[in-house]
Amino acid sequence: MxxxxxxxxxxxxxxxxxxxxxxxxxxxxxxxxxxxxxxxxxxxxxxxxxxxxxxxxxxxxxxxxxxxxxxxxxxxxxxxxxxxxxxxxxxxxxxxxxxxxxxxxxxxxxxxxxxxxxxxxxxxxxxxxxxxxxxxxxxxxxxxxxxxxxxxxxxxxxxxxxxxxxxxIADYTVAYYRKIGGRKVNAISKASFYAVAIKKDGVVEDVRIAFGSVAPTAVRDRVCEEILIGTAETELDAKIETLRTRYVELLSPLDDTRSTADYRRHVSLQLLEDFIGKGLAK
Ligand SMILES: Cc1cc2nc3c(=O)[nH]c(=O)nc-3n(C[C@H](O)[C@H](O)[C@H](O)COP(=O)(O)OP(=O)(O)OC[C@H]3O[C@@H](n4cnc5c(N)ncnc54)[C@H](O)[C@@H]3O)c2cc1C
Known part of the structure; x- marks a missing residue:
């Protein structure tokens, strides 16, 4: 009792x-x-x-x-x-x-x-x-x-x-969040990706990126963010490969009942690309 x-x-x-x-x-x-x-x-x-x-x-x-x-x-x-x-x-x-x-x-x-x-x-x-x-x-x-x-x-x-x-709080001009789960509601994330940015005159002034479900804690890396800061939207695509390479080193996903490590890694990097190509560059 x-x-x-x-x-x-x-x-x-x-x-x-x-x-x-x-x-x-x-x-x-x-x-x-x-x-x-x-x-x-x-x-x-x-x-x-x-x-x-x-x-x-x-x-x-x-x-x-x-x-x-x-x-x-x-x-x-x-x-x-x-x-x-x-x-x-x-x-x-x-x-x-x-x-x-x-x-x-x-x-x-x-x-x-x-x-x-x-x-x-x-x-x-x-x-x-x-x-x-x-x-x-x-x-x-x-x-x-x-x-x-x-x-x-x-x-x-x-x-x-x-x-x-x-x-x-800040005047972010871009906000992006994607959660990958097994269903639409009441789903524990297999992978998630959150980012905000401030863009001025087509140039990235600040960006913050964090991954969920791919390491014991959320993964955030200021070095990667600084690679994007100061970049014009027309030049962003050229940075994707460098970022993918660095983030692969930082993500340490697990195999468990909800998903596999390979899937989590793959989808997380796809979300990064989607954010840069569609969220940040638009
Ligand atoms: C059906 C279902 C679906 C869910 N879906 C999601 C989902 O999609 N995404 C997600 O992230 N989570 C999900 N959850 C988990 C849960 O709902 C969240 O983590 C929620 O935010 C927990 O808040 P709570 O106040 O209910 O925490 P509680 O259950 O009350 O506490 C959680 C832990 O925090 C501690 N705690 C809480 N408040 C304090 C405090 N002020 N000081 C010190 N310790 C504290 C408690 O001791 C406990 O260890 C789901 C849960 C269920 C049952």
Whole structure:
């Protein structure tokens, strides 16, 4: 038998987190599946449960001139429906799961789950998102690339909660996202590709590219991006071979029940080409 804590305030949640060994449940869409029992019995939680999903303090989206702050209990649907959240942030969110799951699931949950196929992760990597972690001892902020250390592994400590995700915003003129799954909804990605760019007078001023499901964490490489920066749209095709060669070295896809490593590699590089040829050059 486990205890279930449902605090009303963040202060209480952090106090409980500091005093007990707890499993955090936010929307529960990953946790409930992970610990389900097929015989109709309640889930088999290994620890006391701390349910934070209805913490009102963390259910807010704030937008400043150059960044957006997304509270940890904001659901994926709330993010999609917010009038001022840029479309390039919501591109991958719209492709996640199904409406019912998006009504419960959160960006923070997708981040903390840290699955290599988590659909928000390429976007968060490409946009240099930052995670705020809180405990009774204070708060700290980590870039997403530090926070996630490997597939399913993060620097979250047992007494901490993720309270907020900060995403820098900019005037991207190009946004591109493709997810390859076995079906249209409720599909875990076999491969995914996210990119944004700023183009001015036909020249690439900035570009950010991240691949999902082809390595333990999302793959992003500034060296490749710099190969494209400063390039006129008429010259982009000439860069594709160099980029393919470098990205092949960086992708380390696995064979698993959903797909093969060869397919994942092949389709990821096709998506790169499609982005450069159709997304960036148009
Ligand atoms: C049918 C179905 C379809 C799905 N489809 C997709 C899909 O297409 N793409 C995709 O990426 N995912 C998919 N998922 C997975 C899941 O819905 C997402 O990962 C979702 O974003 C998880 O959010 P949550 O709030 O429900 O997380 P939870 O299940 O509540 O938590 C997930 C993990 O994060 C931890 N956690 C959550 N919030 C915090 C916090 N604030 N502080 C510290 N730890 C925290 C929990 O302890 C747990 O380890 C699917 C799931 C289901 C059941």
């Amino acid at each position: 486990v205890n279930v804590f449902v605090p009303d305030t963040l202060a209480d949640a952090l106090r409980i987190r500091g005093q007990h060994d707890t499993l955090v449940i936010n929307g529960g869409t990953d946790v409930m599946v992970k610990y389900r029992r097929w015989n109709g019995m309640p889930p088999d939680f290994p620890l006391d449960v701390l349910h934070i999903g209805n913490l009102a303090e963390l259910k807010r989206i704030e937008i400043a001139k150059d960044k957006i702050m997304i509270g940890a209990t904001v659901t994926l649907s709330e993010l999609m429906e917010h009038p001022f959240v840029p479309d390039y942030i919501n591109l991958p969110i719209r492709e996640m799961a199904s409406p019912a799951i998006r009504n419960m699931g959160t960006l923070a949950g997708n981040l903390c789950n840290a699955s290599s196929s988590g659909d928000s992760l390429p976007m968060l990597y490409a946009l240099d998102a930052e995670v705020t972690l809180a405990s009774v001892h204070g708060t700290r902020k980590l870039p997403i690339r530090q926070f996630i250390t490997f597939a399913k592994q993060t620097l979250l400590q047992p007494d901490e909660l993720v309270t907020e995700i900060m995403i820098p």
